[in-house]
Amino acid sequence: MKAAVWHAQRDMKLEDIPEPTIGPEEVKVKVKYAGICHTDVFEYLYGPVTVFNPPLALGHEFCGFIAEVGSKVKGLKEGDRVTGLPYYPCWKCHYCKMGAWNMCLEPKAHAMHISGAFAEYIPLDYRAVYKLPDNVSMEEAATVEPTSVALRVMRRLGLKKGETVFIVGAGPIGLLLAMVAKHMGAGRIIVSEPLEIRRQKAKEMGATDLVDAGPLAGFAVRQLTDNLGADIGIDAVGSSATLDIAAGGTRKLGRVGIVGFFYEPHYPLPVMFGAIGNELTYIATLGYSGEMKEVVKLVGEGKLHPGTIVSKTIPFKDIIDFFDKFEDNRGKYLKILVQIS
Secondary structure (H helix, E strand, O other): OEEEEEEEOOEEEEEEOOOOOOOOOEEEEEEEEEEOOHHHHHHHHHOOOOOOOOOEEOOOEEEEEEEEEOOOOOOOOOOOEEEEOOEEOOOOOHHHHOOOHHHOOOOEEEOOOEOOOOEOEEEEEHHHEEEOOOOOOHHHHOOHHHHHHHHHHHHHOOOOOOOEEEEEOOOHHHHHHHHHHHHOOOOEEEEEOOOHHHHHHHHHHOOOEEEOOOOOHHHHHHHHOOOOOEEEEEEOOOOHHHHHHHHHOEEEEEEEEEOOOOOOOOOOOOOHHHHHHOOOEEEEOOOOOOHHHHHHHHHHOOOOOHHHHEEEEEEHHHHHHHHHOHHHHOOOOOEEEEEOO
16 A cells, blocks of 8 residues: 655655554554644654654544454444544553543554554554544544544633633644634633734634734733733643743633643743742643544534634645645645545
8 A cells, every 4th residue: 555654854755565454353444534733744854753663654633434344343334434543542551441541551553653644544443433424524524633632622621611711823723722612612712823824714713812923922811801811821832932922821820731742852841930920730631532532423513613724635646745845835724634545
């Protein structure tokens, strides 16, 4: 099968590799669309950071059709339209038993330990595969994975109806955070983002206010909130500077979400004095567990519309060229899908 195999920094090639073989509790999925995540781009440019077993295909946002089912698989059949968790929980450890599969002590993740969705086929554990409602398009299905991230973020931060949320960064995750915050009843959603295409999309996704990006964004948030700040501040970019900004716009006793991945040599605690003086609570998130099943249901019911962040679809043959020119493309597009088949 064809796969976009990542070997090292700026070294990814379209290659022929063996199709995955599946066990009795697995299914083989023919990938239809795969989304390009910011972590894929950073691995391509600067990795390996989270890739533990190169060479392998990147990609962990996907949808497709079941092409083969294992002998012990229940409730799924060939031809089903599906998405699923891009990792294998062990299902046995302390965290898996409590439903926190993303904290599994023995995980096996696509695009980290085994090849991911930038390939014609991908193997999945059938217990983590979700059939798509008939009214959900395959393009929208490819955005279920990042939407699951956004839902977990808001759940971890304990968003309550009427609260104010400040989101730093309106990339795909920041936009989905705004959409989920609106769905969950946030009273005010303030977004800081320098790129105009993303600022306008943030308004469409639920942002009630836009503030200028940069170190004064937190001050602007306070001006909008009677000098209090937001109940929740979220760094959806992934740097010490943007986490600093998110914290700076958060009220005393507020919660700060760490969402973006850091690719810095050091991981300083931002605004040390502000964090202590304001008794901020920092909450990190990693992926999701049961949220994906819920997102599939919400999208099927028309309560979430994550497909609206898709601004371009490219053919599989162009994936290497797109990664090579990512810096030129990032200001033009939002979520990019790769049409694998």
